[in-house]
Amino acid sequence: MNGTAHLTIGAATGFIVANTIQTTPSTTLLLVGLGAVSGLFPDLDIDGKLRNKITLSHKVIQSVAQLIGILMVFYSLYEGTATEKWIGFGIGLGMITLSSLIKQKHMLMITGIGVVAGGFSLQEIWLILLGIYILIASFAPHRSYTHSLLGVIFFGIIAKKFEISIGINGVFYTCMAGYISHLIADIKLLPFNKRGIKLFLPVSSKEI
Ligand SMILES: [Zn+2]
Numbered sequence: 001m002n003g004t005a006h007l008t009i010g011a012a013t014g015f016i017v018a019n020t021i022q023t024t025p026s027t028t029l030l031l032v033g034l035g036a037v038s039g040l041f042p043d044l045d046i047d048g049k050l051r052n053k054i055t056l057s058h059k060v061i062q063s064v065a066q067l068i069g070i071l072m073v074f075y076s077l078y079e080g081t082a083t084e085k086w087i088g089f090g091i092g093l094g095m096i097t098l099s100s101l102i103k104q105k106h107m108l109m110i111t112g113i114g115v116v117a118g119g120f121s122l123q124e125i126w127l128i129l130l131g132i133y134i135l136i137a138s139f140a141p142h143r144s145y146t147h148s149l150l151g152v153i154f155f156g157i158i159a160k161k162f163e164i165s166i167g168i169n170g171v172f173y174t175c176m177a178g179y180i181s182h183l184i185a186d187i188k189l190l191p192f193n194k195r196g197i198k199l200f201l202p203v204s205s206k207e208i
Pocket residue numbers: 042043143147182186
């Protein structure tokens with residue numbers, strides 16, 4: 001399934017979670033955005049094997065990297081002490097600039113390193129883990145670990161830590177629903193998918 005479809009389904013799951021727990025309008029907006037991002041996340045691995053083949057995917061990765069950069073700038077301004085603010089702000093700004101400059105190889109890897117660095121400077125465990133996730137995705141073959149149960153669990157840990165950190169209910173459920181919606185949309189049972197997902201990696205590499 002393509003990026004736009006994943007994004008739309010993810011956003012819809014965010015909206016459903018928001019309606020279920022009856023959030024305020026601003027939180028609803030946040031959850032819809034988070035659902036959309038989570039719905040795209042598993043495909044960050046396209047920077048690996050298909051790196052030089054799909055140009056549209058680069059646009060998606062670039063947008064995700066820039067979005068993370070923008071979020072990091074805002075997050076840094078709200079949280080942290082004066083120095084932390086400027087370090088996070090600088091890294092976020094650097095990521096936005098870098099990701100718009102580097103269009104080809106290694107962009108995702110650089111983004112991952114940037115996020116890890118940002119996590120350490122802001123002392124946010126979820127940000128460090130997110131950077132590690134991005135780094136792994138940049139090396140993993142397409143539709144492998146990010147599209148597996150292990151990927152779901154790892155992303156779930158990040159989402160839980162993120163929810164605790166910003167203190168907004170529904171963040172964890174939205175991230176999980178968005179991420180899982182992507183895996184469901186990618187299974188071989190659906191007629192428009194030629195390939196399935198290896199859900200049980202590394203135990204079994206059977207595509208489902
Ligand atoms: Zn996918």
